[in-house]
Amino acid sequence: MSATILKLVAQRVALGIVLLLAVSVLIFVGTQILPGDVAASILGQSATPEAVANLRQELGLNDPAYVRYFRWLGGVLTGDLGKALSSGQDIASSLGGRLWNTLFLAFWAAVVSVPLAIILGLIAVRYRNGFVDKLISGLALASTSLPEFFIGYLLVYFFAVKWQIFPGISTVYEGMPFIERMQAIALPATALTLVVLAHMMRMTRAAILNVMQSAYIETAELKGLRPIEIIRRHAFPNAIAPIINVVMLNLAYLIVGVVVIEVIFVYPGMGQYLVDHVAKRDVPVVQAVGLIFAAVYIGLNIIADIAAIVANPRLRHPK
Amino acid sequence: MSNELEFLSRYVAKGKLSRRDFLGRAAALGVSATFANSLLSSAVRAAGPVKGGLLKAGLQGGESSNVLDPALNLSQVNFNFGKCWGELLVELAPDGSLDYRIAESIGSSPDAKTWTMKIRKGIEFHDGKPVTPDDVVATLERHADAKSKSAALGILQGIDSMKVNGDEAIVTLKDPNADFPYLMADYHLVIQPNGGKDNPNAGISAGPYKVTVNEPGVRYGGEKFANYWQGDKLGHADQVEIVVINDPTARMSALQGGQVNMINRVEPKIVDLIKRVPGVTIQTVSGRGFYPFNMFCDTAPFDNNDLRMALKLAMDREELLSKILRGYGSVGNDFPINEAYPLFSNDIEQRKFDPDKAAEYYKKSGHSGSILLRTSDVAFPGAVDAAQLYQQSCAKAGITIEIKREPGDGYWSEVWNKQPFSLSYWGGRPTQDQMYSTAYISNADWNDTRWKRPQFDKMIITARGELDEGKRKKIYRDMAVMMRDEGGLIVPFFNQYIDASGKGVQGWTANPAQEMCNGYALALCWLEA
Numbered sequence: 001m002s003a004t005i006l007k008l009v010a011q012r013v014a015l016g017i018v019l020l021l022a023v024s025v026l027i028f029v030g031t032q033i034l035p036g037d038v039a040a041s042i043l044g045q046s047a048t049p050e051a052v053a054n055l056r057q058e059l060g061l062n063d064p065a066y067v068r069y070f071r072w073l074g075g076v077l078t079g080d081l082g083k084a085l086s087s088g089q090d091i092a093s094s095l096g097g098r099l100w101n102t103l104f105l106a107f108w109a110a111v112v113s114v115p116l117a118i119i120l121g122l123i124a125v126r127y128r129n130g131f132v133d134k135l136i137s138g139l140a141l142a143s144t145s146l147p148e149f150f151i152g153y154l155l156v157y158f159f160a161v162k163w164q165i166f167p168g169i170s171t172v173y174e175g176m177p178f179i180e181r182m183q184a185i186a187l188p189a190t191a192l193t194l195v196v197l198a199h200m201m202r203m204t205r206a207a208i209l210n211v212m213q214s215a216y217i218e219t220a221e222l223k224g225l226r227p228i229e230i231i232r233r234h235a236f237p238n239a240i241a242p243i244i245n246v247v248m249l250n251l252a253y254l255i256v257g258v259v260v261i262e263v264i265f266v267y268p269g270m271g272q273y274l275v276d277h278v279a280k281r282d283v284p285v286v287q288a289v290g291l292i293f294a295a296v297y298i299g300l301n302i303i304a305d306i307a308a309i310v311a312n313p314r315l316r317h318p319k
Numbered sequence: 320m321s322n323e324l325e326f327l328s329r330y331v332a333k334g335k336l337s338r339r340d341f342l343g344r345a346a347a348l349g350v351s352a353t354f355a356n357s358l359l360s361s362a363v364r365a366a367g368p369v370k371g372g373l374l375k376a377g378l379q380g381g382e383s384s385n386v387l388d389p390a391l392n393l394s395q396v397n398f399n400f401g402k403c404w405g406e407l408l409v410e411l412a413p414d415g416s417l418d419y420r421i422a423e424s425i426g427s428s429p430d431a432k433t434w435t436m437k438i439r440k441g442i443e444f445h446d447g448k449p450v451t452p453d454d455v456v457a458t459l460e461r462h463a464d465a466k467s468k469s470a471a472l473g474i475l476q477g478i479d480s481m482k483v484n485g486d487e488a489i490v491t492l493k494d495p496n497a498d499f500p501y502l503m504a505d506y507h508l509v510i511q512p513n514g515g516k517d518n519p520n521a522g523i524s525a526g527p528y529k530v531t532v533n534e535p536g537v538r539y540g541g542e543k544f545a546n547y548w549q550g551d552k553l554g555h556a557d558q559v560e561i562v563v564i565n566d567p568t569a570r571m572s573a574l575q576g577g578q579v580n581m582i583n584r585v586e587p588k589i590v591d592l593i594k595r596v597p598g599v600t601i602q603t604v605s606g607r608g609f610y611p612f613n614m615f616c617d618t619a620p621f622d623n624n625d626l627r628m629a630l631k632l633a634m635d636r637e638e639l640l641s642k643i644l645r646g647y648g649s650v651g652n653d654f655p656i657n658e659a660y661p662l663f664s665n666d667i668e669q670r671k672f673d674p675d676k677a678a679e680y681y682k683k684s685g686h687s688g689s690i691l692l693r694t695s696d697v698a699f700p701g702a703v704d705a706a707q708l709y710q711q712s713c714a715k716a717g718i719t720i721e722i723k724r725e726p727g728d729g730y731w732s733e734v735w736n737k738q739p740f741s742l743s744y745w746g747g748r749p750t751q752d753q754m755y756s757t758a759y760i761s762n763a764d765w766n767d768t769r770w771k772r773p774q775f776d777k778m779i780i781t782a783r784g785e786l787d788e789g790k791r792k793k794i795y796r797d798m799a800v801m802m803r804d805e806g807g808l809i810v811p812f813f814n815q816y817i818d819a820s821g822k823g824v825q826g827w828t829a830n831p832a833q834e835m836c837n838g839y840a841l842a843l844c845w846l847e848a
Contacts, residue, residue: 049764084384088386089384089386094383098383156569156572157572160572160573160575160576161572164576164577167573167578168569168572168576168578169377169564169569169573169579171537171562171563173532173534173537263566264566264569265569266563266564266565266569266573268383268536272383273536276384276536279382282384
């Protein structure tokens with residue numbers, strides 16, 4: 001059995017790597033067709049033709065695209081993401097702290113949102129089609145339907161400006177005391193939670209409801225088990241695969257989709273970093289960030305696949 | 320009357336009379352609230368700054384790609400932080416005169432070519448070493464190096480040679496330049512140990528604060544430099560912090576929420592709303608920045624001065640000022656200088672909207688068909704709306720303007736200074752000579768109106784070498800009139816710097832040179848006890 005799983009896992013990982021390579025080509029091509037010239041964008045309104053020519057030479061922008069692609073790919077494979085064009089700083093080192101900040105925010109948002117979504121989903125199933133179910137679904141759908149920047153501004157307005165409970169800007173830095181750090185991320189984490197909550201909650205509810213139609217649930221009911229016990233012991237374990245899938249998708253969103261939230265709350269994460277450098281046409285940084293986002297997305301999807309395989313005997317023993 | 324008010328204002332400063340009572344009394348005496356408030360703040364200032372504490376600014380204009388090297392400072396955050404830790408040879412005082420810093424005095428030879436800067440003794444760098452004339456010369460050398468990427472390279476190009484003579488730094492110029500001392504106030508020219516040649520990003524100079532935190536695009540911090548040469552004159556807070564907040568809404572909410580004490584770049588459209596927020600004070604000052612409509616004087620159809628005149632007369636400047644800047648600015652007069660510059664002549668007739676005369680000139684020009692005007696959101700805030708308002712006012716004079724909205728990406732490389740009629744911005748320069756030499760001399764790279772007049776070039780150069788202020792002022796007046804009546808520049812308005820300070824912030828001293836009290840807001844202000 002374990003050999004089959006290993007083979008399946010190896011297949012997924014290999015597929016992931018191929019996908020990542022394809023993405024790297026896409027990212028590279030995408031950054032090449034951006035309008036405007038890197039050198040001119042860096043120098044801004046103060047660009048003289050000589051300065052632009054000097055900078056282009058210095059940045060190696062005069063080589064053909066494929067040469068630059070393989071040079072870049074080679075660097076990435078050896079852990080060298082290159083230097084930012086605009087500041088000359090090493091990308092890998094400046095990205096490290098940013099990535100950690102983004103993961104920190106995503107982690108706490110996930111710690112709150114995943115259990116909350118699943119528990120709310122379970123409760124909704126327990127009281128399905130009743131008032132509680134409708135209330136939970138309604139609120140969750142409402143929070144998802146609002147654009148995230150609007151949720152962000154609402155939170156800032158009430159919690160930072162009106163009541164002044166939490167800071168409206170979430171600047172965090174190295175060596176910041178843990179309590180202060182948690183206070184700083186309270187609002188962005190809440191905003192993220194509200195954004196991803198409904199999707200996971202609805203999926204949990206739907207997946208369990210699906211299982212609830214099965215004959216063995218009826219048997220369990222006839223045995224006289226309490227409804228919440230039936231859901232916990234019989235329905236939930238069998239509905240876990242789609243739930244894991246949607247949880248992973250949302251975790252990926254927490255990491256790669258936070259650009260807007262980071263900008264609103266001035267949170268020094270990857271999104272903010274990406275926006276700054278897109279504006280400056282800093283292609284190596286955009287490529288590096290794009291690649292990391294793609295890796296996170298693909299990685300979490302592989303984990304979701306594998307978890308689904310492990311949780312599902314039918315996938316473990318394919319005919 | 321004012322004696323009584325002054326007396327009362329000191330009472331307020333001492334805390335014996337409430338601010339509200341004071342303003343009530345002032346109103347009873349028939350004094351405007353603005354004047355009463357300014358009286359009050361000067362009294363509070365006289366009562367003495369409060370020392371200590373932490374002062375925080377939330378600023379727009381910082382990217383994670385920034386570095387500390389003053390030569391590469393371009394955006395607002397680096398500019399403001401540079402004023403916290405850096406020290407310059409001279410600074411611009413709020414009245415436009417020179418405030419001598421590391422240079423104790425600057426003198427010139429009669430031909431305005433050799434300039435001698437006496438370096439003040441006893442100034443210390445943050446690393447404990449004394450500031451010497453050698454450091455000054457090394458700094459200028461680094462910025463003047465043709466290979467340097469320094470933004471101050473342009474203004475130092477006129478330097479022929481430099482040397483140290485005892486406690487003096489002597490600079491010889493290729494051509495006379497009476498503005499030399501003003502050029503030394505350029506904010507890039509922070510004096511660094513050995514000119515920063517060893518490590519330009521070290522963040523060491525002789526300013527009121529030492530660099531403690533340097534997280535590009537996130538935040539910067541400084542702590543009071545104990546041996547600051549001006550002692551208590553600058554740097555009242557023990558610690559200062561700059562938080563980079565590029566989003567205008569977030570900046571405003573941070574100020575309202577009390578997380579920062581001051582912010583820059585308040586959008587004109589929200590100023591009137593913000594004024595009502597308790598504790599928040601809007602700080603405005605007229606700057607030298609302006610938003611031009613540029614016509615190429617050498618490209619058809621703009622090579623015809625009658626058409627240029629028609630296009631100038633067809634602009635309703637008052638309307639643009641009130642609708643685009645909400646009145647936070649002043650109308651332009653089709654030359655790039657306003658009263659914020661030294662040696663400005665305020666007796667030049669203001670050009671007004673005159674559709675009839677514009678129609679007359681337009682007919683005389685013989686042009687027919689529409690005129691293409693290029694604009695973009697990045698030209699300046701509200702540039703697209705400004706183009707549309709202009710289109711309407713032109714229509715009243717029978718001139719058809721066709722607007723082309725260009726993408727923001729590549730606007731500065733593909734449109735500005737490339738297309739014959741477009742919108743742009745200029746940040747202004749410390750002196751008139753600088754502004755004219757940057758963009759209105761025949762061979763300038765950035766001659767964005769293609770204004771090529773040998774006579775005008777000659778006037779620029781004559782004025783530059785003229786040490787007699789009266790004569791210079793006269794030349795500048797003639798140049799202004801010439802540009803106004805023949806140039807390719809239409810100036811709807813000059814903008815204002817709009818900043819805001821929060822509860823209890825005292826000591827704000829507006830300076831037309833730049834935003835945030837010319838970058839010194841953190842060093843000048845303190846929090847009311």
